[in-house]
Amino acid sequence: MNIRDYTIQSALKEMRAGTLRAKDLILSCLENIERYTETYNVLLSVAAKEDLLAEAKKIDSSGYDKPLSGIPIVLKDIFSTTSLRTTAGSKVLENYHAPYEATVVKKLREAGAIIIGKANQDAWAHGSTGENSDFGPTSSAYDIKYVAGGSSSGSATAVALGMCLASTGTDTGGSIRVPASFNNLVGLKPTYGRVSRYGIIAMASSLDSVGHMTKTVYDNALMLSVTAGIDPYDATTGQKSVSDYLSAISSLQSLKGITIGVSPDYLTVGKKATDGMNPELEKLTEEALGVFTALGATIKEIDLPHTKDALETYYVLCPSEVSSNLGRYDGIRYGNTRDAFGLEARRRIMIGTYTLSAGYYDAYYKTAQKVRTLVCQEFEKAFETVDVVFAPVSPSPSPLIGEFVNDPLALYLSDIYTVPVNLAGLAGLSLPAGFVGTLPVGIQLIGKQWSEERLYAISNVYEKKTEWYKRRPKV
Amino acid sequence: MKYTPIIGLEVHVELGTTSKMFCSCPADYFGKKPNTQCCPVCLGLPGALPVPNKKAIEQTILFGLAVHSTIAEESKFDRKNYFYPDLPKGYQISQYDEPLAMNGSINIKYQMSKIKNSDQKSKIIRIRRVHIEEDTGKLQHMVVGGKNVACIDFNRSGVPLMEIVTEPDFRSVDEVDQYVRRIQQIIRYLGISGADMERGSMRIEPSISLLDIKYQKSNIKDEELPKYRVEIKNINSFRFVRKALEYEIVRQTRLLESGVAIDQETRGYSETQNVTVSQRGKEDAMDYRYFPEPDIPPMRFTQDQILKIKDQISELPDQKSERFIREYGLTEYDTDHLIDELKTAVFFEKCVIVANTGVFKKANITPKIIANWIINKKTDLSINESQFIQNIASSLVVMTVSDEDIYSAIKHVLRVNVQAVEDFKAGKDQVKMFLFGNVIKELKGKGDKQIIMELLIKELRKI
Numbered sequence: 001m002n003i004r005d006y007t008i009q010s011a012l013k014e015m016r017a018g019t020l021r022a023k024d025l026i027l028s029c030l031e032n033i034e035r036y037t038e039t040y041n042v043l044l045s046v047a048a049k050e051d052l053l054a055e056a057k058k059i060d061s062s063g064y065d066k067p068l069s070g071i072p073i074v075l076k077d078i079f080s081t082t083s084l085r086t087t088a089g090s091k092v093l094e095n096y097h098a099p100y101e102a103t104v105v106k107k108l109r110e111a112g113a114i115i116i117g118k119a120n121q122d123a124w125a126h127g128s129t130g131e132n133s134d135f136g137p138t139s140s141a142y143d144i145k146y147v148a149g150g151s152s153s154g155s156a157t158a159v160a161l162g163m164c165l166a167s168t169g170t171d172t173g174g175s176i177r178v179p180a181s182f183n184n185l186v187g188l189k190p191t192y193g194r195v196s197r198y199g200i201i202a203m204a205s206s207l208d209s210v211g212h213m214t215k216t217v218y219d220n221a222l223m224l225s226v227t228a229g230i231d232p233y234d235a236t237t238g239q240k241s242v243s244d245y246l247s248a249i250s251s252l253q254s255l256k257g258i259t260i261g262v263s264p265d266y267l268t269v270g271k272k273a274t275d276g277m278n279p280e281l282e283k284l285t286e287e288a289l290g291v292f293t294a295l296g297a298t299i300k301e302i303d304l305p306h307t308k309d310a311l312e313t314y315y316v317l318c319p320s321e322v323s324s325n326l327g328r329y330d331g332i333r334y335g336n337t338r339d340a341f342g343l344e345a346r347r348r349i350m351i352g353t354y355t356l357s358a359g360y361y362d363a364y365y366k367t368a369q370k371v372r373t374l375v376c377q378e379f380e381k382a383f384e385t386v387d388v389v390f391a392p393v394s395p396s397p398s399p400l401i402g403e404f405v406n407d408p409l410a411l412y413l414s415d416i417y418t419v420p421v422n423l424a425g426l427a428g429l430s431l432p433a434g435f436v437g438t439l440p441v442g443i444q445l446i447g448k449q450w451s452e453e454r455l456y457a458i459s460n461v462y463e464k465k466t467e468w469y470k471r472r473p474k475v
Numbered sequence: 476m477k478y479t480p481i482i483g484l485e486v487h488v489e490l491g492t493t494s495k496m497f498c499s500c501p502a503d504y505f506g507k508k509p510n511t512q513c514c515p516v517c518l519g520l521p522g523a524l525p526v527p528n529k530k531a532i533e534q535t536i537l538f539g540l541a542v543h544s545t546i547a548e549e550s551k552f553d554r555k556n557y558f559y560p561d562l563p564k565g566y567q568i569s570q571y572d573e574p575l576a577m578n579g580s581i582n583i584k585y586q587m588s589k590i591k592n593s594d595q596k597s598k599i600i601r602i603r604r605v606h607i608e609e610d611t612g613k614l615q616h617m618v619v620g621g622k623n624v625a626c627i628d629f630n631r632s633g634v635p636l637m638e639i640v641t642e643p644d645f646r647s648v649d650e651v652d653q654y655v656r657r658i659q660q661i662i663r664y665l666g667i668s669g670a671d672m673e674r675g676s677m678r679i680e681p682s683i684s685l686l687d688i689k690y691q692k693s694n695i696k697d698e699e700l701p702k703y704r705v706e707i708k709n710i711n712s713f714r715f716v717r718k719a720l721e722y723e724i725v726r727q728t729r730l731l732e733s734g735v736a737i738d739q740e741t742r743g744y745s746e747t748q749n750v751t752v753s754q755r756g757k758e759d760a761m762d763y764r765y766f767p768e769p770d771i772p773p774m775r776f777t778q779d780q781i782l783k784i785k786d787q788i789s790e791l792p793d794q795k796s797e798r799f800i801r802e803y804g805l806t807e808y809d810t811d812h813l814i815d816e817l818k819t820a821v822f823f824e825k826c827v828i829v830a831n832t833g834v835f836k837k838a839n840i841t842p843k844i845i846a847n848w849i850i851n852k853k854t855d856l857s858i859n860e861s862q863f864i865q866n867i868a869s870s871l872v873v874m875t876v877s878d879e880d881i882y883s884a885i886k887h888v889l890r891v892n893v894q895a896v897e898d899f900k901a902g903k904d905q906v907k908m909f910l911f912g913n914v915i916k917e918l919k920g921k922g923d924k925q926i927i928m929e930l931l932i933k934e935l936r937k938i
Binding site for chain 1: 515519520521523524525526527554556558560563564565566762764765769770771772
């Protein structure tokens, strides 16, 4: 068997039927890790084999009664764990072992999941290609010359290459949705405050969301039903009860009665911001929209005029918070000094320090907060008439490794479709939508706050029709 | 003196909550083994998040209400960013532009002169704001293995700290002294902190500048205030506040008199040398890069919630003093002593009750007598009230003399002081005090003074 052919759903089904053991899953993961992790630069730490097998043995004798019994999971290396070091992809934390575990990690362990390793990422989650990792870039599972997408780069490639059945990520401006789309995966950035951030190293606290990458919508809903909820250790978790995502999934058979919003602002802004959308990607995006129409959905044009300002707003607010959040790595604690900060982290620390400085605060931070409010209001208005908003994830498929290494601004611009969702604290789901050559691409569905069940239901209908997830990487 | 001091104060008070400001570690760190009361949150570990302590917020509002402040209906936390080894997150969670309470005031009394019982004046000190923040860790410099090292104790990190900021309303060191004692008293009455300076749970940072005397009038407008301000840090006793300010007044006077313009600066007070030392000039002024704390949602308070907190305010010193004067016929001098510490006031009132019940009723021990005993005899308040009243009662018995004895003493005194009696008759009323003194001497101090005086006058009239 190869775990690449499984989803969480099918693995659980077989384990519960007695035709598969957790041990088999772990051994297959380890085999894939051994085979690919160095060449694709996927994982920064892997749990000891004997520990993993001991955990699997325990689960194999206990009846698979938990929601994720025996499911091997990879964590982005920004989730604090006591068992493995937590680097955030930065040399500053190269040898940092957290004395406590993130709430999400605890919940996953309690649900029976086995933490198999921790994934490479852009250092401190700064980036959209994975190339800002102080431990080197991660390759796309579908073409080793291309980037995995970031910042949750290793998390995406790990699922696609069969090193686990699901992974965790964080999404501050697209960091789950972009790598998911570059690796033919379903990636959810939940509503801000849906999943606890406690124990997850902060990038920009008011924008950070914690989510998952899986092969299918069902698997993603299953992961969220384990990790979502109020956490007494995170004051920003929403006081909203958790929906039954799994039953929500099968609540729709077609998309009749569903209205999908499409904003021409997205395409025009996308064209202006970058050198235009990749034409093949544009064609695939239109085809995907055609699928939604064919499934019965009504397409409605909506106005999101502040989209053009969202990027500037994001790149003021995000570095401001980054500059504060990275202040604690002062060289006194955690082993390494500030010299170990990479270029992108330094860039953001400097920008953020500037935008918060006396005399500049009003012009930058405060103005950005006002625009942020406008972006929120604009979405609120749109959701009065549509169920979800349809958008691309990225203006192009995976770039070549090194393609943008000397042009950080161009990379910032490629976040155009993902950052508005974080500014407004909404839910965004990235779904496989086909291939440009060897490279997979995704489309994005944006839902209002706390609308994850709706997003899953709509996505599930689309997934059943397209089944892109069945295309495995050729390795 | 040619200059009048213009002083404003920042007072930091650690609240006596059970747990810290943003985590559940115990807040009482005093005397505990270093780094035994900390967790990921107060150590500022990567990924840890603050969850605000409701009790500490309520106590800050409670204090704000007690000093007549306006309570914010909307408030929030902000990050104050700066580097220091005792600040593990690289920022302190504080409040910047939306403090919990604003525009309060406090009434202080101060003696016009050093003479006891001289006229007291009262003055209003305006409180600009009251806000809540977290305390930092503590650096300890020590020698380990023959090396000088700085160690950090994080037990104090994250302890709730209330900051009370006044307007620059003080014009003398005495006023400052009265104010800080008053603040301490109110805080203790509210039961929100021990406000103990020796333990570091109350810390004071005065800002002082000198104003040319020609401006000295009761209302100095903001624009007339000096253009500079010297802030003094690290003061941990009432005595040192006084000394540091006195030192600054002398230092600044000298500078101004020699024509030197004083710059904005931060100075530290050295207890050992009794001087202030420059720490930071204007050009090194910190830019704290305040911005709203994204990890904590903004707070909203309804009028209902504020009223509920207001209900928790027990009787404050001023009200207690007024009531004692009204109910027990005490003087302001008495009540100042009795209310100074809440436990004294409580002891006094319990004694009044005991004195009015059962066996003691007959002894006629008035509240005034009780007050005098408490004030003059430096009573140990740990004894029980019945025992205390018993002591008063027995001593009154010893002191009692019969009216006959008094009469015979008076008669004896009048007999041997013929001249004085003549003078009295001639209208020299004050002579009676001389005679009274002699009667007291004759009785060896026994007997009720008031009765003795009454009887003496009665006898004198007879002659």
